[in-house]
Amino acid sequence: xxxxxxxxxxxxxxxxxxxxxxxxxxxxxxxxxxxxxxxxxxxxxxxxxxxxxxxxxxxxxxxxxxxxxxxxxxxxxxxxxxxxxxxxxxxxxxxxxxxxxxxxxxxxxxxxxxxxxxxxxxxxxxxxxxxxxxxxxxxxxxxxxxxxxxxxxxxxxxxxxxxxxxxxxxxxxxxxxxxxxxxxxxxxxxxxxxxxxxxxxxxxxxxxxxxxxxxxxxxxxxxxxxxxxxxxxxxxxxxxxxxxxxxxxxxxxxxxxxxxxxxxxxxxxxxxxxxxxxxxxxxxxxxxxxxxxxxxxxxxxxxxxxxxxxxxxxxxxx
Amino acid sequence: xxxxxxxxxxxxxxxxxxxxxxxxxxxxxxxxxxxxxxxxxxxxxxxxxxxxxxxxxxxxxxxxxxxxxxxxxxxxxxxxxxxxxxxxxxxxxxxxxxxxxxxxxxxxxxxxxxxxxxxxxxxxxxxxxxxxxxxxxxxxxxxxxxxxxxxxxxxxxxxxxxxxxxxxxxxxxxxxxxxxxxxxxxxxxxxxxxxxxxxxxxxxxxxxxxxxxxxxxxxxxxxxxxxxxxxxxxxxxxxxxxxxxxxxxxxxxxxxxxxxxxxxxxxxxxxxxxxxxxxxxxxxxxxxxxxxxxxxxxxxxxxxxxxxxxxxxxxxxx
Numbered sequence: 001x002x003x004x005x006x007x008x009x010x011x012x013x014x015x016x017x018x019x020x021x022x023x024x025x026x027x028x029x030x031x032x033x034x035x036x037x038x039x040x041x042x043x044x045x046x047x048x049x050x051x052x053x054x055x056x057x058x059x060x061x062x063x064x065x066x067x068x069x070x071x072x073x074x075x076x077x078x079x080x081x082x083x084x085x086x087x088x089x090x091x092x093x094x095x096x097x098x099x100x101x102x103x104x105x106x107x108x109x110x111x112x113x114x115x116x117x118x119x120x121x122x123x124x125x126x127x128x129x130x131x132x133x134x135x136x137x138x139x140x141x142x143x144x145x146x147x148x149x150x151x152x153x154x155x156x157x158x159x160x161x162x163x164x165x166x167x168x169x170x171x172x173x174x175x176x177x178x179x180x181x182x183x184x185x186x187x188x189x190x191x192x193x194x195x196x197x198x199x200x201x202x203x204x205x206x207x208x209x210x211x212x213x214x215x216x217x218x219x220x221x222x223x224x225x226x227x228x229x230x231x232x233x234x235x236x237x238x239x240x241x242x243x244x245x246x247x248x249x250x251x252x253x254x255x256x257x258x259x260x261x262x263x264x265x266x267x268x269x270x271x272x273x274x275x276x277x278x279x280x281x282x283x284x285x286x287x288x289x290x291x292x293x294x295x296x297x298x299x300x301x302x303x304x305x306x307x308x309x310x311x312x313x314x315x316x317x318x
Numbered sequence: 319x320x321x322x323x324x325x326x327x328x329x330x331x332x333x334x335x336x337x338x339x340x341x342x343x344x345x346x347x348x349x350x351x352x353x354x355x356x357x358x359x360x361x362x363x364x365x366x367x368x369x370x371x372x373x374x375x376x377x378x379x380x381x382x383x384x385x386x387x388x389x390x391x392x393x394x395x396x397x398x399x400x401x402x403x404x405x406x407x408x409x410x411x412x413x414x415x416x417x418x419x420x421x422x423x424x425x426x427x428x429x430x431x432x433x434x435x436x437x438x439x440x441x442x443x444x445x446x447x448x449x450x451x452x453x454x455x456x457x458x459x460x461x462x463x464x465x466x467x468x469x470x471x472x473x474x475x476x477x478x479x480x481x482x483x484x485x486x487x488x489x490x491x492x493x494x495x496x497x498x499x500x501x502x503x504x505x506x507x508x509x510x511x512x513x514x515x516x517x518x519x520x521x522x523x524x525x526x527x528x529x530x531x532x533x534x535x536x537x538x539x540x541x542x543x544x545x546x547x548x549x550x551x552x553x554x555x556x557x558x559x560x561x562x563x564x565x566x567x568x569x570x571x572x573x574x575x576x577x578x579x580x581x582x583x584x585x586x587x588x589x590x591x592x593x594x595x596x597x598x599x600x601x602x603x604x605x606x607x608x609x610x611x612x613x614x615x616x617x618x619x620x621x622x623x624x625x626x627x628x629x630x631x632x633x634x635x636x
Contacts, residue, residue, distance in 0.1 A: 117525040137523055168519055179516040180524040184509050184531040186577060189584025190563040191502050194556050196587030198497040200629030201486055203594040205455055206498040207435040210591070212530040213502040217588035221581045232571050238512055239568040243561065245508040250557040253550050259504060263539045266507025269514030270535035273528065276521040311518030 004157060005056035005063045007075055009038045009045050011119060012091045013066025014128035017043050019161050026061075028052035029125075030071070037125040049075070053082035062153050064114075065090035065098075068226045072101055080105045087150045089114045093177065094231045095141055095170035112150045113141035113170055115177075116163060123223060134162035135284075140314075142167040142304035148296030152316040164284070164313040167304035178234035183242055185216050185224050186235070192217040276311055283313065292317040322475060323374035323381045325393055327356045327363050329437060330409045331384025332446035335361050337479045344379075346370040348389070355443040367393070371400035380471050382432075383408035383416075386544045390419055398423045405468045407432045411495065412549045413459055413488035430468045431459035431488055433495075434481060441541060452480035453602075458632075460485040460622035466614030470634040482602070482631040485622035496552035501560055503534050503542050504553070510535040594629060601631065610635040 004020055006013045006027035017025050017038065026044040029035040038045035046052050056063050063086050067075050072092065079086065088111040092098050095113045102111045118136040138158035140151060155165045168176070192214040195202055216224075228235055245262050252260035283289035290313040293303045297318075307314045322338055324331045324345035335343050335356065344362040347353040356363035364370050374381050381404050385393050390410065397404060406429040410416050413431045420429045436454040456476035458469060473483045486494070510532040513520055534542075546553055563580055570578035601607035608631040611621045615636070625632045 117523055119525075136525065139523065166519070166522055172519060173523070176516045176520040176523050179520045180513045180528045183512055184527050186564065186567055186580070187505050187509055188527075188531060189577075189580050189587075190560045190567075191505055192584045192587035192591065193563060193580065194501055194560050195498045196590045197559070198494045199627065200594065201484070201490060201626050202494040202497045203591050204484055204598065204626075204629035205435050205457065205491075205494050206591060206594075207437075207454065209502050209506075209534045210498045211595075212533050213506060214584075214588050214591065215530050216527045217584040218592070219585070221585045224581050224585075225577060228577060229571065229575055232575055236568060236572045239564065239571070241515070242508045242512050243564055243568065245511060246504065246557065246561055246564075249504055249508070250554060250561065253547065253557070254554045257547055257550055259507075259543060259546060262504070262507050262511065263542050266510045266532075266535040267537070267539045267542075269507075269510035270532050272514045273510065273521050273524060273532065274536070276518065276524075277529075280522065308519050308522075309517065311522035 003059070003061050005052060005061040006066055007049070007052070007063060008066035008071075009034050009043075009125055009128075010066060011123045011127045012116065012132075013064065014038060014125045015130060015132040016064060016066065016091070016161065017045070018128055018130040019133065020157070026052070026055070030067070034125050041125075049078045050082050053078060053086070057083035057086055060087065062087045062089065062150070062157065064157075065092065068092075069094065069097065069230045070226060072098060076101055076105050076107060080107060086110065087147070087153060088112075089150070089154045091116055093181075093227045095139070095173045097230045099141070099143060099170045108145075110147050110150050112146050112154050113143070114154050114158065115139040115173065116158065116161070118163075123220065131162070133158070136163045137166050138163035139173050140165050140167050141170050141173065142301050142308070143170050144301070146301060148300065152295045155314070155316050159315070164280075164290070165315065166308050166311070167314050168308040169305065172305075172308070174231050175234045175238075178231055178238045182228045182231055182235045183238050185219070185228055186239065187242070188214050188217040189224070280311075289313070290315040294318040321377070321379050323370065323379040324384055325367070325370070325381060326384035326389075327352050327361075327443055327446075328384060329441045329445045330434065330450075331382065332356060332443045333448060333450040334382060334384065334409070334479065335363070336446055336448040337451065338475070344370070344373070348385070352443050359443075367396045368400050371396060371404070375401035375404055378405065380405045380407060380468070380475065383410065386410075387412065387415065387548045388544060390416060394419055394423050394425060398425060404428065405465075405471060406430075407468070407472045409434055411499075411545045413457070413491045415548045417459070417461060417488045426463075428465050428468050430464050430472050431461070432472050432476065433457040433491065434476065434479070436481075441538065449480070451476070454481045455484050456481035457491050458483050458485050459488050459491065460619050460626065461488050462619070464619060466618065470613045473632070473634050477633070482598075482608070483633065484626050484629070485632050486626040487623065490623075490626070492549050493552045493556075496549055496556045500546045500549055500553045501556050503537070503546055504557065505560070506532050506535040507542070598629075607631070608633040612636040
């Protein structure tokens with residue numbers, strides 16, 4: 001059954017095509033070279049968006065929007081014109097702006113946002129990898145009035161990609177990723193810049209901690225901006241929090257010669273992260289620890305959110 | 319020839335013992351369990367500091383101070399009492415405070431500071447590894463009036479450990495490591511803390527960028543403080559620089575929706591770091607690119623500093 005239509009055959013969308021396979025997924029790509037690369041690999045990837053969307057509507061495919069956020073509006077305009085009743089999800093790294101754009105166009109009834117927490121510093125079809133999503137967490141949104149059938153389809157597709165599904169509101173997702181991803185991007189840029197300003201001596205003394213701490217500064221600047229800037233409200237808030245912590249440590253160091261409580265808090269935080277990762281590995285080994293939720297049953301959205309707040313995987317039942 | 323005496327058999331000192339071997343190195347350790355572990359591994363490691371230093375003086379061993387900075391004063395007091403004319407180096411991560419402490423005790427004539435840029439989040443004899451220094455950069459200080467013979471002994475020992483020797487003043491070293499190591503430690507604590515404050519949802523969404531960006535927050539808090547706090551002057555200055563960058567990005571994001579120039583600068587900086595690493599690998603492959611300097615020849619210290627400022631390896635000749 002050809003049931004998934006992927007719009008945008010870049011790193012994420014292209015990897016999704018590859019893991020689902022050409023019998024189950026087809027798609028569209030804006031640029032001809034990208035579409036040709038996907039076609040050469042055996043996929044039906046067109047550069048005709050209207051035609052692709054009409055085909056999706058005919059087969060009631062699940063449309064997965066995999067374009068960068070700046071291109072989202074134009075793609076959604078085409079969806080509204082050519083496939084307005086289609087089941088819709090996305091793989092964009094910020095969820096609230098996507099939800100707003102979808103609702104503005106009256107496409108919300110069968111929309112459930114998504115975000116696979118996977119990626120590399122590379123982009124484009126050449127970087128695609130059918131194992132990209134294996135073991136990753138895939139956020140499937142649990143917003144008010146979410147369509148149960150679409151939610152199930154998105155969650156099952158994520159599970160088919162080898163991902164574990166975690167759910168939350170779009171707003172909670174955006175705050176969480178500001179904390180665990182976008183802040184780290186901005187900070188890595190600043191740490192890299194401070195290192196390079198030390199010249200060749202500093203760069204030759206740089207060892208493993210600099211290599212790992214600045215890795216994401218190797219991401220293309222346009223991609224960093226496309227990931228972080230749409231989440232500005234959540235990111236400004238967590239930047240303020242981080243700045244306050246760093247300022248306190250700086251003042252304590254200058255005034256008293258000690259970094260203050262930040263070092264202990266940061267260490268406890270890292271241990272909490274490691275414990276969460278270990279618990280997740282144990283759960284995966286047991287494979288019985290996901291919370292089963294029946295989409296559409298009374299209270300199902302609250303159940304999804306409660307599981308997500310506890311960091312637990314969810315699975316559609318029934 | 320038993321020619322190296324290591325004071326402190328922890329991660330760095332213990333690894334140094336192991337790479338040099340018991341025929342060439344002996345040592346001292348404050349704690350009995352650590353000394354016993356080293357002894358069980360075939361090394362002569364005593365808990366009697368005075369006796370160990372007298373033995374070093376008798377054989378004119380090179381004494382390597384491998385204790386944490388807070389323990390340095392007591393160890394140097396013992397050196398001044400029991401082996402005042404000994405050749406002396408250290409492996410402590412900050413150089414200017416060590417140099418000051420050495421000179422205060424009149425031990426500067428045969429002292430050349432050192433810092434192998436290697437380590438792990440673990441500590442103690444159990445964490446030691448004879449390959450710890452292989453491929454690492456080992457800073458051998460080029461301060462005014464450095465003793466040429468001691469400089470050569472330290473540089474040769476570092477080379478025997480598989481390290482590449484780079485030279486600079488102690489003060490320049492401390493500014494450089496504030497940029498490429500200590501800043502990263504403080505920032506990683508703040509990023510880890512911001513992530514954990516997002517609760518289980520945030521921690522379960524955390525992927526590779528959070529894992530790598532907060533890795534050094536897993537270092538024991540006492541060790542982080544022992545590494546960073548003695549370098550307070552250089553670290554406060556680079557923290558101020560980093561805070562200014564982050565504040566500008568934060569304000570641009572809040573006011574204009576863009577992160578401003580930081581993303582481009584950070585990306586260029588990371589590329590410069592990667593280029594420096596690649597050039598270093600190429601040099602290692604050619605093995606002919608180190609700058610030869612004859613210790614004690616006219617202008618030798620200036621030559622060492624110039625090579626270090628260019629990020630180049632140096633080798634003692636003659």
